[in-house]
Amino acid sequence: MGLEDKLPNGVLLTNLERFVNYARSTSLWPATFGLACCAIEMMATGGPRHDIARFGMEVFRASPRQADLMIVAGRVSHKMAPVLRRIYDQMSDPKWVLSMGVCATSGGMFNNYALVQGVDHVVPVDMYVPGCPPRPEMLLDGILKLHDRIRGETFAEQAAKS
Amino acid sequence: MAEFLPVLVLLAVAVAFAVGSIAVSSLVGPRKPNPTKLAPYESGNAPLARVRGTRFSVKFYLVAMLFLVFDIEAVFVYPWAVVLRELGWAGFVPMVAFVAVLAVAFVYELGRGGLEWD
Amino acid sequence: MSALIGAAVPAPGHGLTAPARSHEELAERITARFPSVRTELAERGPLVVHVAASELVGVLTYCRDDEELACALLADLSAVHWPAGELVIERQRSTTGWPDYRVERELGMIEVLYTLRSVARNHLLRVVTATPDTAPRLPSVTGVFRTADFHEREVFDLFGVEFEGHPALTRILMPDDWAGHPQRKDYPLGGVDIPYANDAVVPPPDERDLRDVVR
Numbered sequence: 001m002g003l004e005d006k007l008p009n010g011v012l013l014t015n016l017e018r019f020v021n022y023a024r025s026t027s028l029w030p031a032t033f034g035l036a037c038c039a040i041e042m043m044a045t046g047g048p049r050h051d052i053a054r055f056g057m058e059v060f061r062a063s064p065r066q067a068d069l070m071i072v073a074g075r076v077s078h079k080m081a082p083v084l085r086r087i088y089d090q091m092s093d094p095k096w097v098l099s100m101g102v103c104a105t106s107g108g109m110f111n112n113y114a115l116v117q118g119v120d121h122v123v124p125v126d127m128y129v130p131g132c133p134p135r136p137e138m139l140l141d142g143i144l145k146l147h148d149r150i151r152g153e154t155f156a157e158q159a160a161k162s
Numbered sequence: 163m164a165e166f167l168p169v170l171v172l173l174a175v176a177v178a179f180a181v182g183s184i185a186v187s188s189l190v191g192p193r194k195p196n197p198t199k200l201a202p203y204e205s206g207n208a209p210l211a212r213v214r215g216t217r218f219s220v221k222f223y224l225v226a227m228l229f230l231v232f233d234i235e236a237v238f239v240y241p242w243a244v245v246l247r248e249l250g251w252a253g254f255v256p257m258v259a260f261v262a263v264l265a266v267a268f269v270y271e272l273g274r275g276g277l278e279w280d
Numbered sequence: 281m282s283a284l285i286g287a288a289v290p291a292p293g294h295g296l297t298a299p300a301r302s303h304e305e306l307a308e309r310i311t312a313r314f315p316s317v318r319t320e321l322a323e324r325g326p327l328v329v330h331v332a333a334s335e336l337v338g339v340l341t342y343c344r345d346d347e348e349l350a351c352a353l354l355a356d357l358s359a360v361h362w363p364a365g366e367l368v369i370e371r372q373r374s375t376t377g378w379p380d381y382r383v384e385r386e387l388g389m390i391e392v393l394y395t396l397r398s399v400a401r402n403h404l405l406r407v408v409t410a411t412p413d414t415a416p417r418l419p420s421v422t423g424v425f426r427t428a429d430f431h432e433r434e435v436f437d438l439f440g441v442e443f444e445g446h447p448a449l450t451r452i453l454m455p456d457d458w459a460g461h462p463q464r465k466d467y468p469l470g471g472v473d474i475p476y477a478n479d480a481v482v483p484p485p486d487e488r489d490l491r492d493v494v495r
């Protein structure tokens with residue numbers, strides 16, 4: 001029915017939005033989209049030293065239908081771009097995208113014919129994490145900033161995202 | 163019977179939670195369908211297989227039929243085994259005849275290769 | 281050591297520490313069977329055998345089937361594009377002291393290199409063939425070594441060499457509808473300008489002159 005998308009924007013919903021956003025941000029399940037070297041750092045973030053499970057994110061879902069956050073970790077070639085877009089389309093709402101590393105953010109050191117110069121040409125990105133590769137602490141910093149953004153969202157903003 | 167009341171309550175709570183979660187999320191959750199989202203998941207590639215055109219092996223049907231026949235036979239053998247001592251020879255002979263009929267069917271099936279999967 | 285040379289395959293843990301046959305012996309053996317090939321022996325490098333495209337499949341089959349050569353493994357199949365004309369790489373001799381790099385060719389060629397390894401005899405040799413870059417075609421060696429399938433697709437994708445007899449010659453690394461063959465020397469690198477927040481713009485790497493960028 002999608003009642004959430006049709007709710008009017010107003011003061012009455014603030015507490016409900018806060019509760020729902022808190023729940024969403026603390027149980028954000030990432031989709032595995034590790035493409036290259038950044039995937040190794042993403043795996044390290046899931047390891048015991050820099051534990052991503054303490055933020056509720058240890059379950060990296062292989063199926064996009066069960067995932068909330070797509071962490072694009074690595075280089076996206078022109079051959080991979082339609083696959084990336086299709087996986088993004090098949091994720092169920094609400095969904096967010098975090099672009100990890102400079103290759104996903106802007107093409108990185110590979111300024112050439114083979115790679116998409118920035119994954120925001122393909123999918124809408126909510127958080128960019130630079131680095132080559134970013135240390136797990138940097139990725140966690142980006143994820144926590146994304147949590148803050150999610151907690152500040154209203155239902156209307158989420159409904160406006162297509 | 164009163165000892166089982168907590169179990170019933172637990173069952174009711176579990177069912178209510180499951181049904182409630184699904185109901186709330188289907189009522190309230192965002193609904194933004196688009197053709198790509200509804201297409202089957204094939205690791206990001208365009209869907210290739212024709213779902214209705216895929217054929218189903220008949221071996222599954224054969225296994226189900228054979229299972230059914232011999233399972234019904236077993237269902238008859240179990241209570242007979244429990245009361246056999248009281249029945250004596252008068253109970254033994256009809257069962258042998260019953261099993262013999264089904265054994266003929268079993269031998270035929272073995273000979274025709276019905277138990278070969280490949 | 282000499283007792284081990286000529287043995288069939290060494291037992292595990294008791295391998296040969298040196299190749300069974302030296303490069304000179306291998307070169308002699310190949311030239312004895314195929315008199316028209318040219319062998320090249322660098323001091324510390326592998327044996328390189330230059331063949332014509334028509335003899336390629338014969339030479340590779342011989343290298344695989346012969347007991348002395350016994351090259352059962354096609355370790356690599358790659359290509360190099362030598363374009364026609366002159367190529368100059370400036371090296372700023374006044375500051376570095378290095379002369380400019382210059383090569384000049386009349387006819388553009390695409391050289392395809394087949395690296396063969398022998399596991400039983402512990403040696404490595406390279407078979408090199410060339411084809412003109414205007415209409416490059418070569419016989420496919422998938423009948424000799426099945427692993428050449430993907431490698432030939434890669435050479436076709438990136439250099440444009442058509443392999444006759446290949447079961448399914450399609451692009452493998454670039455998208456299927458890509459035009460052009462990227463690893464040729466005349467294919468542009470294809471980068472984009474990099475804008476910075478302070479309105480400075482850095483051009484892509486192949487259009488950059490480092491003397492302007494680095495001060």
